[in-house]
Amino acid sequence: MAGEFPIDPSLDELGRIRALVPLLGNAARPVPLPALDGAWDIDFDARNRSSEVSAKLGVSALLATESRVNRTTAIWDALVGKRAILDSPAPDTVIYETFWGIGLRILLTFRSTDVSLDASIAVVAATAEVHSLEVQYEIRSIGLGPRELAFILRRLPPLGRFDMTSYTVLETARQSLKESLMTGLNDPNAAQRLRPALIKMAATPFTNELDEAAEFRFTMQGIAAGLGLAATLARASGNAGAGAWKSIRPKSVDKIYRDLVGGEGPPDSKARTTARQWLNPS
Amino acid sequence: MSEYVGFDLAFRSLSLEAAAELRVSSIFEATGSGKGLALLFDALLRTEYAERIVLPSGFAYIKRKGTGLRVAMKMSTGNAKAATSFAGVAAQTTLGMATTNYKIEGVALSEQVIGALLDIPISGQLSEQTFRGIQVALSERLPEYLESNEIRLGEYSEPASVDLDRPGERARSINYAMSMIARRTSLTATLANLPPTISRETVLVTYARFTGSVDTGSKRRPSPTDAEAANLWLSTGSLGT
Numbered sequence: 001m002a003g004e005f006p007i008d009p010s011l012d013e014l015g016r017i018r019a020l021v022p023l024l025g026n027a028a029r030p031v032p033l034p035a036l037d038g039a040w041d042i043d044f045d046a047r048n049r050s051s052e053v054s055a056k057l058g059v060s061a062l063l064a065t066e067s068r069v070n071r072t073t074a075i076w077d078a079l080v081g082k083r084a085i086l087d088s089p090a091p092d093t094v095i096y097e098t099f100w101g102i103g104l105r106i107l108l109t110f111r112s113t114d115v116s117l118d119a120s121i122a123v124v125a126a127t128a129e130v131h132s133l134e135v136q137y138e139i140r141s142i143g144l145g146p147r148e149l150a151f152i153l154r155r156l157p158p159l160g161r162f163d164m165t166s167y168t169v170l171e172t173a174r175q176s177l178k179e180s181l182m183t184g185l186n187d188p189n190a191a192q193r194l195r196p197a198l199i200k201m202a203a204t205p206f207t208n209e210l211d212e213a214a215e216f217r218f219t220m221q222g223i224a225a226g227l228g229l230a231a232t233l234a235r236a237s238g239n240a241g242a243g244a245w246k247s248i249r250p251k252s253v254d255k256i257y258r259d260l261v262g263g264e265g266p267p268d269s270k271a272r273t274t275a276r277q278w279l280n281p282s
Numbered sequence: 283m284s285e286y287v288g289f290d291l292a293f294r295s296l297s298l299e300a301a302a303e304l305r306v307s308s309i310f311e312a313t314g315s316g317k318g319l320a321l322l323f324d325a326l327l328r329t330e331y332a333e334r335i336v337l338p339s340g341f342a343y344i345k346r347k348g349t350g351l352r353v354a355m356k357m358s359t360g361n362a363k364a365a366t367s368f369a370g371v372a373a374q375t376t377l378g379m380a381t382t383n384y385k386i387e388g389v390a391l392s393e394q395v396i397g398a399l400l401d402i403p404i405s406g407q408l409s410e411q412t413f414r415g416i417q418v419a420l421s422e423r424l425p426e427y428l429e430s431n432e433i434r435l436g437e438y439s440e441p442a443s444v445d446l447d448r449p450g451e452r453a454r455s456i457n458y459a460m461s462m463i464a465r466r467t468s469l470t471a472t473l474a475n476l477p478p479t480i481s482r483e484t485v486l487v488t489y490a491r492f493t494g495s496v497d498t499g500s501k502r503r504p505s506p507t508d509a510e511a512a513n514l515w516l517s518t519g520s521l522g523t
Contacts, residue, residue, distance in 0.1 A: 009287070009288070010287075010330060010332050011330065018332060018334075112487060112490070113486065113487055113490045117491075134367075134370065135367070136293060136367065137293065137367055138290070138291060138292045138293060139290075139291040139292075140288060140289070140290050140291070140292070141288040141289045141290075142287070142288050143287060143288060144286075144288055144289065145286045145289075145327065146286065146327055146428040146429065146433055147428070147429060148289075149289040149325070149327055149350075149425070149428055150424075150425035150426075150428045150429045151425075152289075152291070153291075153325065153420060153421050153424060153425045154421060154422070154425050156291075160367070160368075160369045161367050161369045161370065162367070195287060195288070209452060209453075209456060210456065210515070210521075211519070212449055212452070212453055213452070213453035213454075213456035213457055213460075214515065214519030214520070215453070215519075216449070216450060216453035216454070216457065217453070217457050217516070217519065218519055244517070244518040244519070244520075245518060245519040245520075246518075246519070246520060247519050247520055248519055256450075278454055278457075279457065281454065281458055281477040281479055281480055282477055
């Protein structure tokens, strides 16, 4: 299973998660909200994702000052709501779990090389305080309205830097929000305010950068060796040794191959030379 | 009121060229592609409505409906660093490292309302005083207004993430860095002999992940364990975990 992803809760007119429609099409549907029974789930976790993935999910805002390659976004949620899990997902189901919630989402974006990729929010704050780490800092709400925005604007430092002081203020606000959100959900209209905020996917439409690079390397090796597409794909299934190239996706290899070779091959000498130069740049 | 699905307190930065093309604020009109940065700070309530629009130039924006304030800033960077927060912009401007012009725009708020929220001119040059005025507007006046008035809806545009990604180029740079780590070449030596088509930043990030160091002056060679892991990746596409 591919893990949990915070998403932009915006749905299109067909009830699909808007940010995922370009990647998943009709499979971008959240698990429907189950009947509410007054028992609520809580999600107060922080998750670190590459800023590139986070932007594709519509979660974090555009930051155009620097390449997104070296950026991590920590997504720090304070959500209450209901977790919906498919009991018996169909074989082609992509999204098998959805957290429908309301609450606050704090986004911190920083250079990946400045802080460990799995750093906690407290560590990010401490690094910002001690080493003047530049942190882009956003606050978003899910299912909250004008009264809550007024509450947040009064108490939080929206214009300030993210450091130990703002971390403490934010953590206190998150904790005090938990009780008021749970009370608010007892409103009979609560279900209308819940939004899909987190999903779990059976297969991620995103790859990490290393796996993506491995797919390119694998394909370029096939082209450089003069292999056709079918022979290149066959290399992935077994004869290169147990566990070899297990992370590559045939669909990606297919696309990389066709983009360079222009078909199913075998590659001409120009494509082979390009692939060799890709593998050994000078 | 129930149409609102949330709010954003967001700080964004983009090129002046993109800001002019996307017409996110009149302050960026006729800006061209000069040096500097376009910065936006939004305090906006939004509805579910969203429509992604891609312009012929390739820039994209999302049309939304909502209400609130947008502070648009045009920062001439000079020696300034890329700013990642409003406070960072103010600090660099106060220190004279940058010149920043601002304009406060309302979404579904009349000029009269905006005027009532501000003790400072609606547009001008950012200074300690105007920064403080913007803070007061956002943390005191706007909350009062939101709590005591009927809120109306207006359209606004939000710069959208465009696919600037070049996976092939990034993969090539990662591949290069891994081959250098496999040969136990120090980061300094790798950077000194970098082919022009290889991204310095991607090489740096890849070394950081494997060797734990981003010290570009360090002549320390990757450890045999790091080299072994890189070799495994080069031959199998995995790190053996």
